[in-house]
Amino acid sequence: MAPPRWLRKTVAPVLFLLGWQLASATGALAEDVLPSPWTMAGTFADLVADGSLGEAMAASLGRVALGLAIGGTAGLLLALVSGLSRLGEDVVDAPMQMLRTLPWAGMIPLFIIWFGIDERPKVALVAFAVAFPLYLNTYAGIRGVDSSLVEAARTLGLGRLAMIRHVVLPGAAPGALVGLRYSLGTSWLALVFAEQVNAQSGIGYLITHAREVYRTDIVVVALVVYAFLGLGADIVVRLLERVLLSWRPAFSGT
Numbered sequence: 652m653a654p655p656r657w658l659r660k661t662v663a664p665v666l667f668l669l670g671w672q673l674a675s676a677t678g679a680l681a682e683d684v685l686p687s688p689w690t691m692a693g694t695f696a697d698l699v700a701d702g703s704l705g706e707a708m709a710a711s712l713g714r715v716a717l718g719l720a721i722g723g724t725a726g727l728l729l730a731l732v733s734g735l736s737r738l739g740e741d742v743v744d745a746p747m748q749m750l751r752t753l754p755w756a757g758m759i760p761l762f763i764i765w766f767g768i769d770e771r772p773k774v775a776l777v778a779f780a781v782a783f784p785l786y787l788n789t790y791a792g793i794r795g796v797d798s799s800l801v802e803a804a805r806t807l808g809l810g811r812l813a814m815i816r817h818v819v820l821p822g823a824a825p826g827a828l829v830g831l832r833y834s835l836g837t838s839w840l841a842l843v844f845a846e847q848v849n850a851q852s853g854i855g856y857l858i859t860h861a862r863e864v865y866r867t868d869i870v871v872v873a874l875v876v877y878a879f880l881g882l883g884a885d886i887v888v889r890l891l892e893r894v895l896l897s898w899r900p901a902f903s904g905t
Contacts, residue, residue: 686868691875694868703857708876710852714770714845715838718777723834725778726785727827733786734793734823735815744790751783756844763848773845780841784833792826793819828892835884839877 668688674680675687682690698704729747732739758779762772796819804814846855854873861869 683865683867686871690868691872694872698857698869698872704872704876707852707854707857707873708880710856711842711846711854712880714773714853715777715842718774718841719781719834719838721774722778722780722782722838723785723831726782726830726834727789729782730786730789730793730827734790735819747783747786751787755780755841759844759848768849772848773842773850776845777838777841780837781834784837785827785830788830788833789823789827792823792830795826796822824895825892828888828895831891832885832888835888836881839881839884843877 671680671685672688675682675685675690680687686694695704729743733743733747734740755776759772759776762775762779766772766775800818800822801814804818809817842853843855843858846853847859850856850859854876857873858870861867861873
């Protein structure tokens with residue numbers, strides 16, 4: 652009898668932590684280079700107890716949520732304009748393809764000039780970073796809809812709006828959700844850079860302050876928190892996929 656999936660999923664992380672702890676305990680891994688998991692657990696408990704981690708997470712989550720709302724909405728709307736219309740594609744797609752090649756971390760100086768050094772450049776950087784994955788995948792999803800389904804809808808007498816609603820958008824939903832997953836992952840990467848810019852709160856601020864006082868343990872704890880927040884966001888999108896794409900049979904492995 653095969654072990655349950657939850658047990659199989661925990662084997663690799665547990666072995667990794669045990670190996671990490673063993674390397675620290677034997678001196679193979681110096682504490683000032685990378686603290687042991689036991690030290691990290693103590694640091695995490697201290698940050699939770701004094702409230703600094705909770706405040707930092709609240710600030711970071713607020714920036715990600717606002718940036719994702721702005722950038723995600725823009726990316727989705729532009730993908731609809733470009734994907735549903737040849738005229739829209741001619742007007743929108745070329746500029747989007749050009750802008751997406753810009754390194755979003757390199758946009759920080761420009762955003763500071765435009766928006767100052769408060770919250771706005773941080774939110775703008777997240778919004779800029781997340782717009783393109785959602786645009787590209789939604790656009791590809793729309794253009795990847797089976798043309799025979801579109802012809803069948805026209806044969807049945809569906810108008811343009813009804814065809815878009817009942818055929819095109821459901822067919823593009825898988826691509827849009829993939830884009831959302833990429834956008835959520837990118838949002839946390841962008842936030843790491845954004846919160847290095849004159850931040851007075853947030854997980855990035857914790858990292859900057861810890862670097863100045865040589866607290867490697869706090870830096871690593873903050874990075875682990877970033878990773879788990881990203882994992883949590885990915886789990887939410889996977890749940891959305893199960894609900895919204897329940898009509899689509901998919902291969903789930905053997």
